[in-house]
Amino acid sequence: MQKIVIEPGNENSNYWKDLKNYRGLFYFLAWRDILVRYKQTVIGILWSILRPLLTIIVFTIVFNKLGNFQSGDEVPYALMVCAGMLPWQFFATAFSEASNSLIVNANLMTKVYFPRLIVPASSVIVSFVDFLISLLILAGLFIYYGYMPDWHILLLPVFMLLATITALGAGLFISALNVKYRDFRYIIPFIVQFGLYISPVGFSSSVIYDNPGISGIIKSIYALNPMVGVIDGFRWCLLGGGTQLHMNEFLISIGISLSVLIAGIWYFRRMEKTFADTI
């Protein structure tokens, strides 16, 4: 029989075991969010294609046609934007959903026990499903441009994992803060909007890395954004030899992603026991 000891300070003892016991709830919450996401909408799941597709079109028209941005590599601009936009959209939705998830599920937090990590983690799954569907856009563009990805594409799951780690880590951190400081409700959309411009979505990282006019320090600072590593990785997988992976900066990004996840979990776990009191 299961034995539980409740004491101040020992909240950790059963935590990871509980997380395993409650994995059913994790699936159910993810399943609920997926079911509910496009309820009472007319075009339903098409939204998960339409939103990134329209953004890609706008980016291509504004930056490529009007602003005369080039992909810098041997690939069509629209394809380059797409390979950056999909992981960015995934990050943006996963991050904002995870950050707001505790507040949205406040009634659960104050009425039942379960490891709270389940809530932001399951909300990331929904965005993951959206991402999988939006891959159809990429497939469409591949066909349109007659582009054939090479073996690099097999490493895509690795970079997807990296994107998930980044979104979850940041989401955990902000969701725990959001319980106490609702300011983050307003900060989150700002971070997402801001991030779109400092991440290489509309341009290629080589624009920065290969520019001799930009000092090494600036390049390193640029690489501190974990989404730089993720998006560069995506382009490297999908667009093959046409793009280069800048190893040093890439490793910085991975390091940041992992640190964000560890810090996120640490902070979340530390604040978790007070969630029901403060939410």
Added chain:
Amino acid sequence: MEKTIIKVEHIGKKFVLRHQNQERYSTLRDSMAQFVRNIKNPKNFSKGSKEEFWALDDISFDIQQGDRVGIIGRNGAGKSTLLKVLSRIVAPTRGRITIEGRVASLLEVGTGFHPELSGRENIFLNGAILGMSRAEIQSKFDEIVAFAEVERFLDTPVKRYSSGMYVRLAFAVAAHLEPEILIVDEVLAVGDAEFQKKCLGKMKDVAGEGRTVLFVSHNMAAIQNLCDRVIYLKKGKVQEIGATKEVVSSYLRATAETESIDLSERQDRSGNGAIRFSAVNLLDQNHKQIAGFQCGSPGIFRITVNHAPGKQIDQLHIALGIDDEYGQRISALNNEATNQIFNGLKGNESYIDIVIPQIPLSPGNYSFVLYATVNHEIADWIQDAGQFHVESGDFYNSGKSLPTGQGSFYINHSFELHTP
């Protein structure tokens, strides 16, 4: 074989009350400003208007396997906090609890129900939230649906359910949990009387199967019906533990002994404070303090109100709503309806008597809500302000005992026979 299944040792739970900041959550700016102020002037660190409040204070008890334990106490005694600590929703500040077995807590029916999802989907979701595995829910599915009587609406989103159906479905899922320990908080305060009976019956069955039940309620009849032991909490401390009958009667005695219902400390009130209710006393026709009303006899609610300093009170409208133990509004006493609005009140406080020539309520426990407006603005409003008891009496002045279980009040009437 007696086996201790829950062991609670010296549990305490502290809350910090902030008086200035009425908002439930602080803003980042406030915290940063506070931080800067504290750095500038470290002496101020402890100053802010904070007050520590022990919702639970040194609580200890043991519960054996198969016990059905009731937890009683007045509002704010710490009952709900205790259940939340036991169900691991909030962490205790000190002490230690050892629980052997799976705990399911039912602090609110329908937790996690999603309005957009169908009844079928919500059964699975709610089951998972309450800790059931998919296979478990699957095997109980038909039973749950039958208990809730919603077969025809299984695939309708629950937002289209009537509130009765919603509650039935929610309770049905919870009732089919099979944990070793079931923790229940006032679930019976919902639904119609018929369904409440069904719920109580179901909970008795659950307990009959050798499982341990912890049950918080204000409904003494339900407690006496269901529990064999009772823990009586008072101001965060254990006042008494023992057999249901003794503890319930000492609780009722204590409630009656409390000479007046003190409202001056209540925080859960709204209104602009032009007046504040500070106490309610029950009086008989000779203005003598009594513990409860008697059916058929005269009774008086004496309401003490404090005035906001230095102002004359005009257009004072007071209402007292009476609810039965299921929370249903039975009646309201209202000086607007009797056209007795008060004007020109001066001084610091006044007493307002509501005189009832003949108490028509059937024997039982009632709670009341107090509401006042001054100059058409809400001045004070307290939900569940207090409780009172009505004892059996000779309503019809006939020397016969009153019919019971035939409604919630008596109507003065007489029979006349006419033969042609």
